[in-house]
Amino acid sequence: MEEAYLFQQMVWEQMDITSEHQRMIRRHHREKKELQARIQSMKNSVPKSDKKKRKQLLLDVARLEAEMEQRHQQELERFQENFPDNSDLDSITEDLAKMDIENQPPRVSSAQRRRERRAALERESLERIAKAEMEHMASFRREEEKKVAAILESKNLEMKDIPADGHCMYRAIQDQLVFSMTVESLRCRTAEYMQKHVDDFLPFFSDPEMGGTYTRDDFMSYCENIKRSASWGGQLELRALSHILQMPIEVIQADSPIIVIGEEYKKKPLILVYLHYACNLGEHYNSVKPLEAGAVGGAAPRLF
Structure with a gap:
């Protein structure tokens, strides 16, 4: 029991x-x-x-x-x-x-x-x-790709894929230069230009999520990070690159008007494609090239 x-x-x-x-x-x-x-x-x-x-x-x-x-x-x-x-x-x-x-x-x-x-x-x-x-x-x-293809076709261009490794904006620029320049050099020159002209860039340097502005020290640290890491680039960096290369840069998007940076320069522009849904990481830059029908016999000609 x-x-x-x-x-x-x-x-x-x-x-x-x-x-x-x-x-x-x-x-x-x-x-x-x-x-x-x-x-x-x-x-x-x-x-x-x-x-x-x-x-x-x-x-x-x-x-x-x-x-x-x-x-x-x-x-x-x-x-x-x-x-x-x-x-x-x-x-x-x-x-x-x-x-x-x-x-x-x-x-x-x-x-x-x-x-x-x-x-x-x-x-x-x-x-x-x-x-x-x-x-x-x-x-x-x-x-998105369908809309971008239609815009590029009107310019007798098509999209050229760039690796999604954090350097895509710089690689897309590099892809269209007639002279040789490494991604590391583009990053370094971009950062140095922004640091030398901090007063031109600081008013536009803000938190993209919250909209709050950063300090001068924050901006300088951001520029150092451009040199050292695979941080993504945006309009600030494109503005610096436009001045460094002394040529305009066009950014094509599916649902927005074409953005032209460096309109004061009269050379033929570099053309980038900005995609919102290109990869799992989200935003991405690609390069462009002439349509295959107009690029017979090898690599597409440079745009600049």
């Missing part, structure tokens, strides 16, 4: 653990529903026509879902660490059947099956989200 009583106490303790686990699972389910409601609200707040914000929205949604999935998984793992014997309830159930104590059903194996089923559904959900995001990005990319 004493042995049966002790065993019954152990079973009750295990049932309490199981109830705690079920409460955690129900909380996870509630949090997921709340997150989905939040995501729907986020989607409703961004116009479908604003493709840049829609792209960022997809990335934010994937991040929020991944963070919740990771947190839930960590809580499940901590629960298992705190109650390692919880996985042995199947054997307890078998012993209960042998001892004929209340003939308890196999609660744990059912809970385990439910956990496995939920985990499988969660994996499928994450896979669907990732697939949908890739499909959206691919759709945006195709549409």
